[in-house]
Amino acid sequence: MGDATPGSGCMRSASGQFNVVLWGIGHTNAHILRQWARSPIPGGRLTCVSDFSTFAYSGMLSGVLAGQYAQERMEADLCRLCDAAGARLVVGEVIALRVADQRLEVRGHPPIAFDLLSIGIGSIPAHSGVPWGNDVLGFKPLQTFNERLDRRLREVGPQLDGRPLKAAVIGGGAGGIEVAFCLPRRVQALLGDVGLDLSLIDSHAEIGNGLHGGTVRRVRREFEARGVDVRTGRHVVRAGGGVVEVDGGERIEADLIIGVTGPAPPPILGSLGLPTDAKGFLQTRSTLQTTADAPIFAVGDTGTIENAPASKAGVYAVRQGPILWENLVRLRDGRPLVTYKPQRRFLKLLNTGDGRAIAEYIGLSFRGRWCWLLKDFIDRRFMDQYQ
Ligand SMILES: Cc1cc2nc3c(=O)[nH]c(=O)nc-3n(C[C@H](O)[C@H](O)[C@H](O)COP(=O)(O)OP(=O)(O)OC[C@H]3O[C@@H](n4cnc5c(N)ncnc54)[C@H](O)[C@@H]3O)c2cc1C
Secondary structure (H helix, E strand, O other): OOOEEEEOOOOOOOOOOEEEEEEEEOOOOOHHHHHHHOOOOOOOOEEEEEEEEEEEEOOOOOHHHHOOHHHHHHHEEEEHHHHHHOOOOOOOOEEEEEOOOOOOEEEEOEEEEEOOEEEOOOEEEOOOOOOEOOOEEOOOOHHHHHHHHHHHHHHHHHOOOOOOOOEEEEEEOOHHHHHHHHHHHHHHHHHHOOOOOEEEEEOOOEEEEEEOOHHHHHHEEEEEEEEEEEEEOOOEHHHHHEEEEOOOOEEEEEOOOEEEOOOOOHHHHHHHHOOOOOOEEEOOOOOEEEEOOOOOOHHHHHHHOOOOOOOHHHHHHHHHHHHHHHHHHHHHOOOEEEOOOOOOOOEEEEEOOOOOEEEEEEEEEEEHHHHHHHHHHHHHHHHHOOO
């Protein structure tokens, strides 16, 4: 927490109740729900609005792919969490936000009044206008990714006729790297002993954008040993219909195409009437409150702090949880808000899907079984809070 700055725009509803609405239950808003279950704000009412009745944890997705966890381990049941907190859960599609009236509109539901709103609907894979066919599996919604992947594998499996499955992962950031490491186990679990020709495609000159050179070298060595075809400096211009086409006309055939690009803002953010950054994420102060004069916060991937933009990562979203809780209470009491400072360094752990992981911390990288045990411990501990 940092310096205090004044909050703005909090008006108690006519009922005298303090209505807190969480739109999107991800890494940050889930903390509020948990905190509320422990010690609800007196006179407060909590409403959660979500597109799914579960919250899915991206950190464990690679482990589910690799068969290290069951699907349920990466999910938390929002009905149960809301029950425990005495909160109302509305599962549905938000169609509008009326900022001045402090109302959120959900299709087929009476408008939801709020005294404080926290928007944390995450991000979506970016493909900047590049057409993606229906057969391209995007990561979001995360809740349905494995189901969609399995369906696709069951479709293409019988057509292989003895030849290897061709798979292309678009996006060579940390997420795409983990998918490329862990996908083979899922393919094997579903299709048995088929061969797999796996390509990892990235527009940057090198994979692992944001990772340290030593980590990238370890990742490269591992891919080489596994025969993964890493194609860098390839800007995808079209994907779908069994082909990934990159600029220059190169065509990579693939039975399975997975897009792990991003993050980009969910389109609805552009229609809310709230200030956005150049990419379209909601602009916030360092208190996480949007720069609009309204009691609205934007957290996790959804928000970008003006003058201090950090990359979008779950570790930041998690650390914002306690700050959001503090500011929610302070805004209600009319006290100055506290500020959030993104940590400069954090531990990065990449699951290699074979009972080991690659770790990076302050420029040093490691690889081994202990790295996986550490990742497993951290991820289990995080999800245990919600399961
Ligand atoms: C494969 C992969 C692996 C990753 N691994 C890591 C990692 O190891 N470490 C790390 O720090 N970061 C990781 N990330 C990044 C991390 O997932 C995000 O930064 C993080 O999820 C952001 O948290 P959030 O709460 O903003 O959004 P989310 O966790 O995405 O939560 C948003 C929630 O809002 C809901 N929602 C979405 N749209 C709507 C809507 N319109 N209405 C209602 N609800 C909605 C969603 O269902 C979801 O529950 C990974 C990303 C990917 C794709």
